[in-house]
Amino acid sequence: MVIIRRFILYFILIIFALFMLFPIYSMVTTAFKTMPEIVGSRLTPPTQLYLGAFKEAFDSIGRPLLNSVIITVPSALIGTFLGSITGYVFSKFRFWGSDALFILIVLGMYIPAQAVLLPVVKFSANVGIFNTYLGLILPMIAFSIPSATLFFRNFYMNVPTEMIESARVDGCGIPGIYRRIILPLSGITFAVSVMINFTWIWNSFLWGLVLTQGPAVQPVMVAVNNLHGTYVAMWNVQMAGSLMAALPMVVIYAYFGKYITRGVLAQRK
Amino acid sequence: MSKVTLNGLTKRFGKVEAVKNVTLKIRDGEFVALLGPSGCGKTTILRCIAGLEKPDEGDIYIGDKMVTRLSPPDRNVSMVFQSYALYPHMTAFDNIAFPLWIRKRPRDEIREKVKKTAEILEISEFLNRKPGELSGGQCQRVALGRAIIRNPAVFLLDEPLANLDAKLRISARGELKRLQKQLGATMIFVTHDQVEAMTMAERIAVMNNGVIEQFGSTDEIYQQPANMFVSGFIGTPAMNLIKCSLVERGGSISLILDTNTLPVPDSIGRALIEKIKSSDMVFGIRPEDISIHEKNKPNSYKTKVYVVEPLGNEKLVTVEMGNTYSKVRTRLDFKQEIGENAWVDFDWNRAYFFDKRTGKVIMHGLNKSANRR
Amino acid sequence: MDRKTKIFIFLFLLPAVVGLGLYAYYFSGWNLSISMTNARSLIFPAEFIGLGNYERFLGDSVFITVVKNTAIFTVLFMGGTLLLGLLLAILIDQGIKGEGLYKVIILIPMAMPMVISGVLWSWMFSPRMGVINSLLRVLHLDFLTQPWITSTSQALLCVIIAYIWVFTGFVALLYLANIRSLPNEQSESARVDGASKFQLYWRVIIPQLRPATVMAFAVLFLNSLVAFDLVWTLTMGGPAGSSELLGTLMYKQTFQWNYFGYGAAIAQIMFIISMVVMVPYLYRSIRRR
Ligand SMILES: Nc1ncnc2c1ncn2[C@@H]1O[C@H](COP(=O)(O)OP(=O)(O)OP(=O)(O)O)[C@@H](O)[C@H]1O
Ligand SMILES: [Mg+2]
Numbered sequence: 033m034v035i036i037r038r039f040i041l042y043f044i045l046i047i048f049a050l051f052m053l054f055p056i057y058s059m060v061t062t063a064f065k066t067m068p069e070i071v072g073s074r075l076t077p078p079t080q081l082y083l084g085a086f087k088e089a090f091d092s093i094g095r096p097l098l099n100s101v102i103i104t105v106p107s108a109l110i111g112t113f114l115g116s117i118t119g120y121v122f123s124k125f126r127f128w129g130s131d132a133l134f135i136l137i138v139l140g141m142y143i144p145a146q147a148v149l150l151p152v153v154k155f156s157a158n159v160g161i162f163n164t165y166l167g168l169i170l171p172m173i174a175f176s177i178p179s180a181t182l183f184f185r186n187f188y189m190n191v192p193t194e195m196i197e198s199a200r201v202d203g204c205g206i207p208g209i210y211r212r213i214i215l216p217l218s219g220i221t222f223a224v225s226v227m228i229n230f231t232w233i234w235n236s237f238l239w240g241l242v243l244t245q246g247p248a249v250q251p252v253m254v255a256v257n258n259l260h261g262t263y264v265a266m267w268n269v270q271m272a273g274s275l276m277a278a279l280p281m282v283v284i285y286a287y288f289g290k291y292i293t294r295g296v297l298a299q300r301k
Numbered sequence: 302m303s304k305v306t307l308n309g310l311t312k313r314f315g316k317v318e319a320v321k322n323v324t325l326k327i328r329d330g331e332f333v334a335l336l337g338p339s340g341c342g343k344t345t346i347l348r349c350i351a352g353l354e355k356p357d358e359g360d361i362y363i364g365d366k367m368v369t370r371l372s373p374p375d376r377n378v379s380m381v382f383q384s385y386a387l388y389p390h391m392t393a394f395d396n397i398a399f400p401l402w403i404r405k406r407p408r409d410e411i412r413e414k415v416k417k418t419a420e421i422l423e424i425s426e427f428l429n430r431k432p433g434e435l436s437g438g439q440c441q442r443v444a445l446g447r448a449i450i451r452n453p454a455v456f457l458l459d460e461p462l463a464n465l466d467a468k469l470r471i472s473a474r475g476e477l478k479r480l481q482k483q484l485g486a487t488m489i490f491v492t493h494d495q496v497e498a499m500t501m502a503e504r505i506a507v508m509n510n511g512v513i514e515q516f517g518s519t520d521e522i523y524q525q526p527a528n529m530f531v532s533g534f535i536g537t538p539a540m541n542l543i544k545c546s547l548v549e550r551g552g553s554i555s556l557i558l559d560t561n562t563l564p565v566p567d568s569i570g571r572a573l574i575e576k577i578k579s580s581d582m583v584f585g586i587r588p589e590d591i592s593i594h595e596k597n598k599p600n601s602y603k604t605k606v607y608v609v610e611p612l613g614n615e616k617l618v619t620v621e622m623g624n625t626y627s628k629v630r631t632r633l634d635f636k637q638e639i640g641e642n643a644w645v646d647f648d649w650n651r652a653y654f655f656d657k658r659t660g661k662v663i664m665h666g667l668n669k670s671a672n673r674r
Numbered sequence: 675m676d677r678k679t680k681i682f683i684f685l686f687l688l689p690a691v692v693g694l695g696l697y698a699y700y701f702s703g704w705n706l707s708i709s710m711t712n713a714r715s716l717i718f719p720a721e722f723i724g725l726g727n728y729e730r731f732l733g734d735s736v737f738i739t740v741v742k743n744t745a746i747f748t749v750l751f752m753g754g755t756l757l758l759g760l761l762l763a764i765l766i767d768q769g770i771k772g773e774g775l776y777k778v779i780i781l782i783p784m785a786m787p788m789v790i791s792g793v794l795w796s797w798m799f800s801p802r803m804g805v806i807n808s809l810l811r812v813l814h815l816d817f818l819t820q821p822w823i824t825s826t827s828q829a830l831l832c833v834i835i836a837y838i839w840v841f842t843g844f845v846a847l848l849y850l851a852n853i854r855s856l857p858n859e860q861s862e863s864a865r866v867d868g869a870s871k872f873q874l875y876w877r878v879i880i881p882q883l884r885p886a887t888v889m890a891f892a893v894l895f896l897n898s899l900v901a902f903d904l905v906w907t908l909t910m911g912g913p914a915g916s917s918e919l920l921g922t923l924m925y926k927q928t929f930q931w932n933y934f935g936y937g938a939a940i941a942q943i944m945f946i947i948s949m950v951v952m953v954p955y956l957y958r959s960i961r962r963r
Contacts, residue, residue, distance in 0.1 A: 174697035235787035
């Protein structure tokens with residue numbers, strides 16, 4: 033009886049795992065196949081490691097990959113830093129309107145991108161940052177702040193206030209306390225927040241779609257979408273491009289998955 | 302080192318008046334305890350002195366300088382928090398060095414001073430460990446080290462021994478007292494443990510409900526409590542406080558407790574009568590100032606044993622007289638058991654009489670005119 | 675607080691306030707004003723037409739389609755994901771070998787960028803070459819092969835399946851964390867009382883999973899409201915508007931057909947829905963701390 037139960041349990045779990053993994057398996061195998069091979073069979077693994085599709089995909093998304101790095105890294109770092117100082121203030125200081133201001137900042141998380149997209153395009157065009165890295169980095173930073181602020185505030189709430197007061201009596205000012213006490217204590221939290229921001233910025237599509245034109249600044253998700261549109265029947269090229277664009281995420285989740293889920297459990301963009 | 306003066310200090314949290322019009326003059330180099338029950342405002346006073354709270358009224362002087370409006374870093378005080386508030390990411394060395402480090406003192410000087418401080422506190426072996434790897438007692442000493450390294454004008458300690466286990470706490474009392482003498486420092490510490498206050502401090506400020514009930518030397522607080530609150534708070538077990546009224550009948554003076562009559566020696570009775578306005582009062586006597594006998598003796602008073610608690614070298618007996626219960630400290634060879642009779646008499650020279658309404662002391666036997674206020 | 679402290683608090687808050695003030699609040703206000711004009715270009719001035727765009731949207735034939743699609747999508751996607759996620763969490767909670775690895779596996783879809791999930795599922799659902807139909811043919815189940823994303827009756831379903839694929843593992847981990855946070859004594863005491871596994875979950879555990887459900891609901895709702903990336907790469911809202919949602923419609927109206935005012939009005943409706951649902955949620959979750 034117990035054995036049958038266990039068998040059913042594992043059987044269902046394996047079905048779920050197959051459901052989750054099958055599209056990934058298909059992406060990886062298809063990327064290494066030639067088109068004739070794909071026409072022959074979509075399900076079997078490749079018979080050789082054909083890299084032609086990667087080369088072809090890279091011609092289209094190589095530059096956008098670099099663009100994405102240039103956009104994502106500073107946005108994620110600066111967004112996290114700003115979230116951290118904002119969260120620090122809201123966790124340890126109360127002043128007139130602090131609750132309302134905190135809610136307004138965190139609420140930014142729930143403003144659909146669509147609701148500001150058109151004004152952002154107009155504004156960027158007006159001030160001459162349309163189709164530039166800066167034009168994408170600025171909104172990415174701004175929209176990283178709400179969730180990072182909430183994340184850090186919740187973390188800093190657990191830092192004993194006595195510790196901060198002690199530093200105060202010992203002669204530290206507000207920035208000194210941040211730099212010498214708060215920041216060194218934030219290690220993992222800081223890393224997790226950077227990764228969470230990195231993830232959503234890297235994965236974001238709509239912003240790049242409306243704020244860039246042509247491959248010079250275009251982020252990689254837009255390029256993958258274009259690949260999808262241009263190499264319509266060339267599934268191996270599409271899959272190779274997708275694989276390359278998804279790789280940073282896979283790496284991040286492999287290393288930080290545990291922490292990220294913990295953090296993501298708190299909020300998700 | 303400096304004297305500390307609080308002048309009409311008041312602090313409110315919304316509707317709660319945590320500290321009410323407190324005036325306190327602490328001398329240079331003095332070791333003072335703020336003693337009182339939980340929530341009476343001890344921590345609040347300490348935090349006001351440190352500059353962590355802004356008083357609503359009144360002024361604070363450190364030395365001759367008014368510091369009421371200065372921010373904590375500018376007051377030259379050190380504070381040891383109840384939780385110690387050590388920085389978990391720094392070693393003991395860095396924790397102790399922190400106040401010098403942020404003042405950008407030269408590295409050699411810092412190393413030298415930390416070394417010396419660690420020697421005084423006997424924690425030289427632990428300097429490379431982080432707080433997580435230290436015991437409670439070691440953490441406490443690191444926190445002290447962080448406070449003394451700066452040589453501040455005043456030390457503020459909030460329940461510095463509360464987080465130690467019972468045995469360590471007793472040895473730490475002595476060490477802290479010795480350290481204070483060695484440094485000659487002005488130290489103000491908060492505690493709700495009267496034994497701790499009595500054993501360590503030179504003077505004690507007994508607080509209740511945001512006001513200072515009495516400020517005096519340990520002897521004064523014990524021998525000449527200003528009111529019922531102080532007398533009930535000091536001593537283990539505390540003074541027996543018995544509601545009674547004073548009557549003069551046929552030339553002899555007695556206390557009436559419920560339906561029982563207790564004759565009072567003439568000299569004391571006469572002095573009392575001169576001072577009272579109403580005959581209702583509270584009679585106070587410490588457990589050690591009552592003697593208890595197994596047999597009736599002249600001038601003693603019959604009671605019933607309610608409970609007996611042996612304490613190793615002595616016994617604590619609770620006796621029932623009418624509806625009131627009193628604790629009595631006695632020898633180990635006292636034999637009566639629960640429910641049996643016992644006879645008590647009082648050392649009238651050590652009796653206290655309080656005004657029932659105001660709680661203030663009317664007089665006590667030791668000094669028949671001891672109406673301090 | 676002393677002056678220095680006030681100055682630093684001001685400085686520390688300045689970037690967040692300026693950044694969000696501009697990008698979140700000023701621009702959404704601007705969007706509201708665009709939504710009340712008949713703007714068709716970034717340069718030429720437009721006329722104020724009040725609620726004209728909103729009226730037009732409500733009377734538009736596409737409105738019915740979008741409402742219908744959104745309703746189907748939201749209900750099936752959220753319901754399916756919550757149920758499957760809960761089931762998966764309970765199964766994992768039974769104590770399985772390799773739990774750590776299994777958790778990583780079920781979270782992979784969430785790690786995938788939505789655009790790439792869209793590309794992947796369009797490969798899965800491609801009617802002729804596609805993987806699913808190939809699989810069915812290999813299994814000699816030819817009669818089960820479907821037109822999938824090329825069919826007006828199935829395209830939305832394909833989007834829903836892809837979305838369920840993305841979020842199920844995440845929701846399962848949410849539920850699992852909630853289950854694990856319940857005190858062990860509860861299930862032990864229930865066992866002592868003679869409750870079966872089913873009764874244990876049904877009567878004791880599931881009623882206590884409100885926190886995870888509320889959180890999952892918030893995440894899934896927000897994602898279904900603003901859904902765009904995956905839908906765009908998978909079906910582009912087609913064929914013939916059969917998988918059109920607010921996000922795709924807004925994009926087409928605004929950036930493909932240059933009906934700026936009309937697109938802004940649709941975006942504004944998304945904004946309002948989001949606020950109406952999320953503000954109470956946010957208020958609750960902050961108050962609780
Ligand atoms: N930050 C605050 N906000 C509101 N009320 C406060 C605050 N700090 C203290 N109080 C109130 O002020 C009163 C005095 O508090 P305080 O902390 O000074 O007491 P304490 O004597 O140190 O007590 P304990 O022995 O429990 O530490 C209490 O009634 C407390 O509830
Ligand atoms: Mg206290």
